[in-house]
Amino acid sequence: METLSSTLQAISDPTRRAIIDRLTRGPARVTDVAAPFAMSLAAVSKHVRVLEKAGLVRRTRQGREHTLALEAAPLREVASWAARYEQYWTERLDRLEAYFANRRPPR
Amino acid sequence: METLSSTLQAISDPTRRAIIDRLTRGPARVTDVAAPFAMSLAAVSKHVRVLEKAGLVRRTRQGREHTLALEAAPLREVASWAARYEQYWTERLDRLEAYFANRRPPR
DNA sequence: CAGATGTTTAACCGTGCGGTTGAATATTGT
């Protein structure tokens, strides 16, 4: 997929966000990644596949072990999409200010 | 709700992102918001409710008309969550550089 | 080879999603 929708859908699950976070501490096997979670390995395996299909995780098979690595690039799109609305969450603090900011660009 | 998970789940749908975008051009009624979409009004009404429950849209009823306004605050959490991984998508461009950056903080 | 280890696959389950249609509920305007 690799679309913004699939990226957002992938990271909307807390388990998958935790997996992403885990992979910032370096590559890890599926079993290692699964260890902290109170769910079956098969369930984590599914989560990993969702992340993989969304392009957020890269898998390299070496023997029976699958090593997972974070591929953070799609998160850049998420950040830049959210950043579009920065003025709306800052200016929302003062409603009138936001109104005039839209009438005439700020700064 | 108002959690990161519910925010992400809400914005993972392209129709709902389009609604958010529409509301940056100012408040609008449900019917106005629904106009561009090739789906029933009831479907859009559901989308609006998802956004409302996620705290992304504020509704003010005036007579039979419901006026919707963007409430962008939850998007700030999304942006800051994604920003955590900035180093991983920038440094990932040069794998070795990322490795040393983790061994010893960059800059 | 046999057994342990790492991982996925398959079938299933309950639940929620995104959509529909049709009816109900409010409110406005003539």
Added chain:
DNA sequence: ACAATATTCAACCGCACGGTTAAACATCTG
């Protein structure tokens, strides 16, 4: 009062999600 307008509600549909368990597959090791 009546009809039009704005919106939601309810029931339904197909499908995907997040989880389970049991089996299969692949690889390593004694």
